[in-house]
Each structure stands twice: as C-alpha cells, then as structure tokens.
Amino acid sequence: MPNAEDPERERRAAIGRMAKTVGLDIAAAHCDGVAANFTRIETLASLVMNFPLSDQPEIGVIFVP
Amino acid sequence: MNDIATKKPCSGATELAAAVRDGHISAARITRDTLDAIEKRDPTYNCFTAVTADRALREADSVDRALASGHDPGPLAGVPYAVKNLFDVAGLVTLAGSKINRDHAPAGNDATAIQRLAAAGAVLVGALNMDEYAYGFTTENTHYGPTRNPHDLARVAGGSSGGSAAAVAAGLVPLTLGSDTNGSIRLPAALCGIYGLKPTYGRLSRAGAAAFVDSLDHVGPFATTVADLAVAYDAMQGADLADPACATRPAAFAAGELERGIAGLRIAVAGDYFATGGTDEAHQAVVEVARALGTTQKVTLPEAARARAAAFVITASEGANLHLADLKKRPDDFDPMIRDRLLAGALVPASWYLQAQRFRRWFRDRVREIFREVDIVLAPVTPCAAPLIGQETMIVGGVEIPTRPNLGIFTQPISFIGLPVVAVPIRPPDALPLGVQVIAAPWREIDALRVARFLEQAGIANGRPVA
Numbered sequence: 001m002p003n004a005e006d007p008e009r010e011r012r013a014a015i016g017r018m019a020k021t022v023g024l025d026i027a028a029a030h031c032d033g034v035a036a037n038f039t040r041i042e043t044l045a046s047l048v049m050n051f052p053l054s055d056q057p058e059i060g061v062i063f064v065p
Numbered sequence: 066m067n068d069i070a071t072k073k074p075c076s077g078a079t080e081l082a083a084a085v086r087d088g089h090i091s092a093a094r095i096t097r098d099t100l101d102a103i104e105k106r107d108p109t110y111n112c113f114t115a116v117t118a119d120r121a122l123r124e125a126d127s128v129d130r131a132l133a134s135g136h137d138p139g140p141l142a143g144v145p146y147a148v149k150n151l152f153d154v155a156g157l158v159t160l161a162g163s164k165i166n167r168d169h170a171p172a173g174n175d176a177t178a179i180q181r182l183a184a185a186g187a188v189l190v191g192a193l194n195m196d197e198y199a200y201g202f203t204t205e206n207t208h209y210g211p212t213r214n215p216h217d218l219a220r221v222a223g224g225s226s227g228g229s230a231a232a233v234a235a236g237l238v239p240l241t242l243g244s245d246t247n248g249s250i251r252l253p254a255a256l257c258g259i260y261g262l263k264p265t266y267g268r269l270s271r272a273g274a275a276a277f278v279d280s281l282d283h284v285g286p287f288a289t290t291v292a293d294l295a296v297a298y299d300a301m302q303g304a305d306l307a308d309p310a311c312a313t314r315p316a317a318f319a320a321g322e323l324e325r326g327i328a329g330l331r332i333a334v335a336g337d338y339f340a341t342g343g344t345d346e347a348h349q350a351v352v353e354v355a356r357a358l359g360t361t362q363k364v365t366l367p368e369a370a371r372a373r374a375a376a377f378v379i380t381a382s383e384g385a386n387l388h389l390a391d392l393k394k395r396p397d398d399f400d401p402m403i404r405d406r407l408l409a410g411a412l413v414p415a416s417w418y419l420q421a422q423r424f425r426r427w428f429r430d431r432v433r434e435i436f437r438e439v440d441i442v443l444a445p446v447t448p449c450a451a452p453l454i455g456q457e458t459m460i461v462g463g464v465e466i467p468t469r470p471n472l473g474i475f476t477q478p479i480s481f482i483g484l485p486v487v488a489v490p491i492r493p494p495d496a497l498p499l500g501v502q503v504i505a506a507p508w509r510e511i512d513a514l515r516v517a518r519f520l521e522q523a524g525i526a527n528g529r530p531v532a
Contacts, residue, residue: 018412023393026408030396033405038412040470041381044374045417048424051371064265065429065483065507 011035074288078144078239078293080424082186085128085143092125092143096188099145103190104239110213110222112232113156114150115192121145124188131186139186140296140320146240149226150192150286151199152176153273161275162197162225164208165391165398177308178242178284178301185300190238193228197400199244200384200407201225202252202472203452207400211454214257215531216497220451222530223253223472226287229351230257233287236530239287240297244274245475246281247376248446248476251488254287255500258490259528261287265507266483267312270305271296278383279310280422281480289528294487295319298510312508319511323518330512333362335444335504338369339475344461349497351443351490352506357525358516360435364435364442372428372478375421379481379503382418385410428440429482436506441516445475446488446500485510487517489526501526 014037019026019034026034076084084090100118107113132139148154151161153172160166174180179189194212196204204227206214212227214220215235222231226243230253233241243250245263254261269284276282286297302316334340334355340348355361365374385392385407392399392407399407400512435442448461452468459468479486479502487503487510503520505513520526 015412019408020188021391022411024389024408024411025393027396030405032406034408034412035380037406037409041378041409041413041417044377045413045421047371047374048378048421049417051368051420051424051427053423053427 076239078141079290079296081239082140082142082144086138088132088133092128092188093122095143096121096125096145096190099190099238105233107147107237109218110215110231110235111210112193112212112228112235112237113147113191114160114194114209114228117154117157117189117191118168121188121190124183128186128188135450139184141182141300142186144240145190145238146182146187146242147191147193147227147229147232147238148179148242149244151195151275152179152192153243154179154189154192156330157192158277159275160192161199162195163400167393172273172323174273175495177215177270177305178274181301181303182297187240188341193241195228195230196225197403198384198388199225199249199370200248200403202248202469204228204253205402205454206411207250207402213454214451216258217451219258219453220497221454223256223451223484225249227253229287230254230259230261232528233257233259233289239295240286242284242286244277245283245285245480247380248473250285250287250466250484251446251476251500251502252472255449255489255490256498258492259287259289260291261285261488261492262294262298262510263480263486264298264510265485268303268485268508268510270308270311272305272307272311276387278380280379280383283480285299289530291298291514291521292320293324295323304449314508317508317511319357319514322511325515327358327516327519330441330516331439332358332360332443332516333364333439334360335366335442336363337365338478339366339444342461342474343445346450346493346496347434347448347499350493350501353491354489354501354525355443357453357520357523362439364439366435366442366478367431368428369404369478371424372481373474374479375424376477378413378417378421381406381410382413385413395448419486425481432482432484440506440512444479444502444504446502447472448474479504483507485513487513489517489520490528491525492527
C-alpha cells in the first residue's frame with residue numbers, strides 16, 4: 001500500500017486531492033496550516049456524525065428559531 | 066455653561082439624545098466633540114478604520130434644523146455612533162476587515178440598520194475594525210492592526226466586532242453596531258466590559274451587512290447602558306424584504322419595558338457543559354449574577370458540546386464557500402490569521418455540513434422544551450478574561466489549550482439556534498471584565514433586557530466606559 005507507513009503523508013495527499021476537486025491549489029507553505037485546521041474540523045464533525053438523528057430531513061433553507 | 070453642555074462624547078446615548086431634544090446642546094457640538102475625541106484618542110486603541118466626518122456633520126446639522134423647525138428628530142437625536150466595517154456605508158468601500166475588498170466599489174447605499182438609526186436621529190461617525198471577514202474572536206487583524214482592549218492595552222478587545230466594543234468601552238462613542246455569528250457581539254462586549262445584544266436570528270435585518278455564515282449571522286448593538294441598548298434595538302426593528310431571513314413578525318419594543326423588573330421571570334443557570342471549561346472567575350461571575358437574581362435552579366442544554374461542534378462545521382463550510390473564488394485566485398491576500406482555516410473549510414464534505422444542519426433542528430427542539438420551564442438561562446460568555454495580544458494558548462482548569470478557537474465555546478451553542486442574548490458586563494474587583502450571557506427564549510429579547518436592567522440597577526453589572 002503506498003504511504004501506508006506514513007499516515008500523515010497520506011493524509012496530506014488526500015487533502016491535496018480534495019483541494020483539486022474544488023479547484024484549489026494549496027501552496028506548500030499553507031499545507032501544514034490547512035491540514036491542522038482540517039483535522040480540527042474533522043474531529044468536531046465526528047461528534048456530529050456520530051449522533052443518531054431521525055430520518056426527518058432539515059427542510060427549507062431559512063431556519064426559524 | 067450648564068452641566069449637559071460640558072458632557073463628554075462618552076455620555077450615554079439616551080442622555081445625549083435627551084439633551085439634544087431639550088435644546089441643552091446641539092447635535093453639531095456633540096459631533097464635533099466626538100470627532101475630536103476620535104482623532105486624539107483612537108490611535109491608542111485602533112478602533113476606527115474610517116471616520117465619516119463630513120457625513121456626520123451633515124447629519125448633525127439635519128438634526129439641529131429639524132429641532133429648530135419644531136420637528137422630532139427621533140429617539141437617538143444627535144447620538145454619535147459607528148459601525149463594524151462590514152456594514153455598507155454609502156460612499157465607503159465595505160472592507161469587512163479585508164485587504165481584498167479594497168478593490169470593491171464603494172457601497173451605493175447604507176445598510177438597513179444604518180438607515181433605521183439615521184431615521185431615529187443618530188449620527189454616523191465612522192467604521193470600525195474587525196477580524197477579517199468576521200472569522201475570529203480577537204480582532205488581531207494583520208491588515209489594519211490589532212484593536213486594543215481599553216482595560217489593558219496589551220490585551221485583545223475580543224472579536225470579531227472588536228472595534229465596536231472597544232470604541233464604546235473607551236468612551237469614544239456611546240453606541241456601535243456589530244455582528245454575531247458565533248459570539249462576535251457577546252464576546253468582545255464581555256472582554257471590554259460593556260453591554261451587547263445579539264437578538265433572535267431573523268429579528269434585525271442584515272441587509273447591507275457583508276455575510277459571513279448566512280445560517281448563523283446576526284447584527285446587534287453595543288452600549289454602556291441597558292437603556293441605550295434597548296433604544297438602538299428598537300430603532301432597528303422591523304421586517305425587511307432585502308434580508309430573506311428577516312422575520313415579518315411585528316416589532317416588540319423594549320425600551321418601555323425595562324423598568325418592569327424581573328417579577329414573574331423563571332431564571333435558571335446552565336449547568337454541565339457551561340459549568341466547566343472556564344476559569345474560576347468566569348464561572349464565579351455566573352454564580353454572582355444568579356445570586357443577585359435569587360435563583361439556584363439549574364438546567365441542562367443537552368449535547369451542548371455537539372452543538373458547538375456543529376456550529377463550527379457550518380461556519381467552516383459556509384464561510385469558506387463564500388470566499389472560494391478569492392481563495393482560488395489570490396489566497397496570499399487573505400489575512401494569515403484566517404487563510405488556512407478558510408482553505409480547510411472549503412474541503413468540508415457535504416455530509417458533514419448537512420448533518421450539522423439537521424442536528425441544529427434537533428438541538429433547537431430540545432432547548433425549546435427547556436424554555437417551557439424557564440424564561441431565562443444564564444451562562445458565561447467567555448472561558449476567561451481578555452488574553453494578551455498574540456497569546457497562542459491559555460490555561461483553563463490546569464490545561465493548556467489554544468486561545469483563539471476556544472474563546473467561543475460558551476457562545477457558539479447559543480447562536481447556533483438563534484436565541485436572543487444580552488451579554489452583561491461583570492467587573493470583578495481589581496480584575497479584567499468578564500461577561501454573563503442572559504439568554505431568553507426566541508423572540509423574547511425583552512425578557513433578557515429586563516434581567517440585564519435589573520442587574521444594572523442592583524450594581525452587579527457595570528458597563529461604564531474606561532475614560
């Protein structure tokens with residue numbers, strides 16, 4: 001498996017691939033910062049993704065408190 | 066010269082308006098004094114990014130002429146105010162704290178909030194510093210410099226509406242406007258020791274205010290007294306088709322309700338998530354407020370940590386999407402303080418974002434159940450007092466944590482579901498200011514303002530400017 005022994009390198013490569021899909025070219029100087037921030041978002045997103053919700057979708061784009 | 070003629074620009078908004086309406090002082094005189102104060106004192110704090118002197122003098126003259134001809138110029142007659150520089154001001158480029166926006170054309174019209182304050186007689190004197198695109202809690206803006214906390218110039222003013230809070234706390238103007246997506250009114254209000262109101266999501270029009278996260282953006286006022294906060298809030302209420310999120314419900318005017326006291330209000334303290342994670346001083350401020358309000362009841366907002374996480378994800382995704390074109394074309398022109406966060410946010414998968422929005426509905430429904438049992442919930446604004454400018458980490462509960470991402474841990478779950486909040490300033494003896502969130506049910510801003518007024522009268526809350 002390529003990069004299997006270097007998960008951090010594989011992770012950065014994955015971030016680079018995702019960036020290209022949205023047309024972003026992340027400069028080498030920004031890679032560490034982007035990776036750190038993406039990891040922070042991912043950690044917090046996992047809290048939300050792991051929470052069981054009903055199948056009822058959020059309806060409408062205007063949120064009513 | 067009578068007393069009112071010697072009032073400094075830092076006098077309260079309602080006090081100044083009364084003096085103008087009663088003919089004790091002219092709006093032009095107040096405006097000139099305010100412009101002088103900004104010129105002399107703002108370099109110490111770095112609140113203003115633009116001063117609209119010509120416009121201010123014109124508006125003041127209009128107020129004075131209206132009075133001279135027997136017309137009522139409005140409840141904010143001659144009151145000088147300034148706005149976070151994400152509000153459109155006709156003739157000024159809306160910077161939103163950025164370098165990139167300098168290339169934009171000047172705004173053709175004022176934001177709705179400014180139009181409404183002008184209609185109430187207020188006088189716009191300038192635009193104020195902020196975190197770039199409102200993505201921050203400290204107003205350490207690389208392009209325009211950090212705004213300094215008037216209580217300690219080595220410390221941040223909070224953000225992202227740091228210029229708005231510091232300008233009021235420094236006594237440069239009695240009233241300012243800011244915006245709050247995750248805490249950007251409440252947090253700088255607390256760190257600068259003044260009052261801030263984040264109304265219910267959709268209560269005040271955001272038309273003409275640069276968006277950050279449309280799902281979560283609010284606008285609101287800062288002031289040194291609750292009465293000033295209420296008068297400004299009242300002046301800005303009303304439906305506005307130019308903001309699709311702005312509610313069509315009738316205005317609920319607050320200024321006349323403040324002296325009703327707290328009788329009949331059921332008040333509780335937010336426990337669990339909101340009772341840990343801050344310094345002893347931050348939590349003690351809530352204890353003192355609860356004691357003054359005579360409550361020992363506690364409530365739990367379930368899954369508050371998850372709510373904060375969901376707000377974080379939505380913010381990252383929407384905030385980045387808004388700036389995707391510039392992130393592709395000119396990433397190096399973004400403030401380094403936010404660039405990497407925006408780039409990372411652009412990569413958030415849709416499933417994370419959508420699940421966060423669905424969780425928002427779940428959390429709203431649970432908190433609505435709590436508001437069947439209570440009217441007001443109390444919580445800290447920040448986990449600590451103002452950090453030093455440039456401070457990367459802070460110690461909370463013996464643990465070293467990054468400063469900037471954690472300043473909003475107590476505000477994010479609340480704005481996530483659009484609840485109205487008054488940030489009430491608490492000043493521990495010989496210590497920096499802190500804040501307590503007085504949180505009400507949706508559309509019940511009046512309840513939160515009544516509690517804030519009670520705390521002000523009781524001497525528990527103190528929003529007096531520094532100078």
